[in-house]
Amino acid sequence: MRKILIFLLAALLLTTPIAGSEAVEHTEGGYEIDIPASWSMQDLVDYYVQTYHLSEENFAISLYCPDTGERAAFNETAMFFAASTYKLPLNMYYYEREAEGVYDSSMRIGGTTLASAHFQSIVYSNNELSHAMLYNIGSFYQYKLAMLENYGRMDLAELEIDYWADNYYCTKFMCNTLQYLYEHSETFEELIGYMKQAMPGQYLQAYAGDVEVAHKYGIFFDPKISHNDVGILYTEQPVLAAIYTYGFSDGGIDGEELIGRIGKALIEYQSAQLEQERLAAQAAPIKAQAAADMAARQAAETAAAEAQAEAAAAAPTAGTAPAAADPASADNLPVEAAVEDGEAAERSIPANAAAELPPETEGESIPKRALPQALRPWLIVLPIVLAVLALALGKLLLGKKR
Numbered sequence: 001m002r003k004i005l006i007f008l009l010a011a012l013l014l015t016t017p018i019a020g021s022e023a024v025e026h027t028e029g030g031y032e033i034d035i036p037a038s039w040s041m042q043d044l045v046d047y048y049v050q051t052y053h054l055s056e057e058n059f060a061i062s063l064y065c066p067d068t069g070e071r072a073a074f075n076e077t078a079m080f081f082a083a084s085t086y087k088l089p090l091n092m093y094y095y096e097r098e099a100e101g102v103y104d105s106s107m108r109i110g111g112t113t114l115a116s117a118h119f120q121s122i123v124y125s126n127n128e129l130s131h132a133m134l135y136n137i138g139s140f141y142q143y144k145l146a147m148l149e150n151y152g153r154m155d156l157a158e159l160e161i162d163y164w165a166d167n168y169y170c171t172k173f174m175c176n177t178l179q180y181l182y183e184h185s186e187t188f189e190e191l192i193g194y195m196k197q198a199m200p201g202q203y204l205q206a207y208a209g210d211v212e213v214a215h216k217y218g219i220f221f222d223p224k225i226s227h228n229d230v231g232i233l234y235t236e237q238p239v240l241a242a243i244y245t246y247g248f249s250d251g252g253i254d255g256e257e258l259i260g261r262i263g264k265a266l267i268e269y270q271s272a273q274l275e276q277e278r279l280a281a282q283a284a285p286i287k288a289q290a291a292a293d294m295a296a297r298q299a300a301e302t303a304a305a306e307a308q309a310e311a312a313a314a315a316p317t318a319g320t321a322p323a324a325a326d327p328a329s330a331d332n333l334p335v336e337a338a339v340e341d342g343e344a345a346e347r348s349i350p351a352n353a354a355a356e357l358p359p360e361t362e363g364e365s366i367p368k369r370a371l372p373q374a375l376r377p378w379l380i381v382l383p384i385v386l387a388v389l390a391l392a393l394g395k396l397l398l399g400k401k402r
Contacts, residue, residue, distance in 0.1 A: 031207050031261050035268050037276060041065070041072035044269055048262060049074055052250045060244045062175035063266070066182055067237040068273075076172040077154075079162040080244040083218025084125045085230050086167055089151045089177045090133055090143075091118055091191055096150070099187050109136055122194040122216065151177040174230045174242035182232060182240060195231065203229040204241060206260025211235055211267050219256075227255025233263060235270040 035044070041063055048054065060075040094114060097103040105115040110132030112120070117133060120126035137143045144164055148154065152173040162168040181188055195214035199205070205213045215231025224247030233239045243262060245255030253261075 031264050033261070033265050033268060035265065035272050037272060039269070041070050041266075041269065044265055045072045045074050048258070048265075052248075052253070052258060054248070058246050058248045060171045061262070062171035062242045064175055064179060064240045065237055065270070066179065066240070073172065076175070077158050077160075077170050079160045079168040079170055080228070080246055081220055081222065081226050082167050082169040082174075082244075083220035083226050083228050084127075084130075085174060085216050085218040085228050085242075086147075086169060087121050087125065087130050088174070088181075088195075088216040088230060089147045090130060091121055092177070092181060092188060093137070093146060093150060094118070094133060095188055095191055109133060118191065119194060122191065123197050125198070125217075148173075151180050153180075171230075171242040171244055175240055178230060178232060178240040178242060182238065192232075203227075203256055203259050204231045204233065204243075204263035206257070207264035208233065208267060213263065225255065227259060229259045233266055233270075235267055236274055237270050239266050239270060241266060 039047075045061060045063065049059070054074070056075045056078060060078050060080055061073060062076040063072040064070070094103060095118070098105055098114070103114060105113065105118075107114045109117050110129040112129065114133075117126075117129040121130045121133065134140075134143050137146055141164065148159070148163075153176045154173055158172070160168075160170075163170075181192070185192060192214045195216055196212055198215060199217045203217045204215045212234040213231055214234070215229050218226065218228040220226040226244070226246050227248070228244045230242040231240075233241060241263065243259050245258060248255045248258060250258075
């Protein structure tokens with residue numbers, strides 16, 4: 001029983017992951033990252049710098065999207081040992097000389113043809129043939145000067161002295177080289193094809209899935225390990241990436257794995273950006289119609305307010321006398337005002353008589369009600385009726401006395 005317990009305890013310890021370690025498989029889709037929609041490419045770089053404790057001693061990166069012009073970088077002018085990534089501008093130099101007729105692909109170099117040297121240098125990273133191509137240009141200084149003038153496109157003030165002394169490059173130099181490669185891709189079709197074949201499923205290709213990646217990797221031990229890669233990720237909007245590492249290790253993750261994860265994140269980032277653009281394009285007509293509707297409502301409200309203001313300005317204000325009426329109008333007919341001695345007396349009141357009256361003062365504004373038109377005849381008839389009744393009553397009383 002004791003042996004069984006010891007065996008189970010040992011098995012448990014062996015299957016329990018060590019704290020701080022992270023098992024990583026270089027398999028397609030084996031690494032996932034959620035990219036917030038609000039992030040920029042620089043936010044993505046900052047995330048990796050902070051998450052993996054990267055520094056100017058062990059990491060440098062330069063990114064560029066030709067379609068949008070977006071750039072991002074960290075430590076991009078610092079010189080790192082380039083390892084085999086130097087073979088990219090070197091081969092570009094020969095391809096352009098071939099296009100100009102200076103060299104021929106059948107020329108002998110390093111014991112083989114230039115055409116074969118291209119393939120061996122890029123796909124299999126052959127060092128001997130690459131060195132032969134390098135010194136065929138001239139001295140090491142002449143080679144470095146040719147690379148700078150044709151592809152690096154950096155000011156001399158930006159270059160550290162190490163650039164001239166050994167195989168040192170910076171990611172900004174390499175990103176500029178990738179930009180030249182991308183902009184003149186018709187000259188470098190064969191080279192780009194070889195770059196897509198190189199080191200399949202590793203470095204920037206590690207988690208690329210169906211996205212094509214043309215890259216030139218590099219690895220070197222001196223004394224710490226350098227993992228480098230420079231390449232083009234052919235997403236719907238391609239991304240140029242130059243990444244250098246030196247002695248990097250974090251929780252079981254080395255430079256090669258870090259480069260693969262950054263490549264995956266760049267693919268996801270570009271996909272998210274394009275999705276946002278599509279959604280914005282779909283929403284644009286709706287937003288435009290909503291804006292037009294709001295503008296129409298505001299215009300209608302403004303017009304209504306202006307019309308109301310004009311109507312208020314045209315109406316008579318309080319205390320203003322009404323306009324003079326036509327003497328022949330119905331409002332200016334004679335009014336039976338009184339009956340005296342059984343006979344009606346008529347008189348005419350001009351319509352503008354009210355205007356001649358003294359204005360009412362404050363505290364004397366008791367309203368005067370006008371007699372309805374239908375009762376005005378009774379002012380004549382009622383006194384006569386009362387008089388007749390009075391005579392009849394008088395005769396009746398005199399008759400009783402007799």
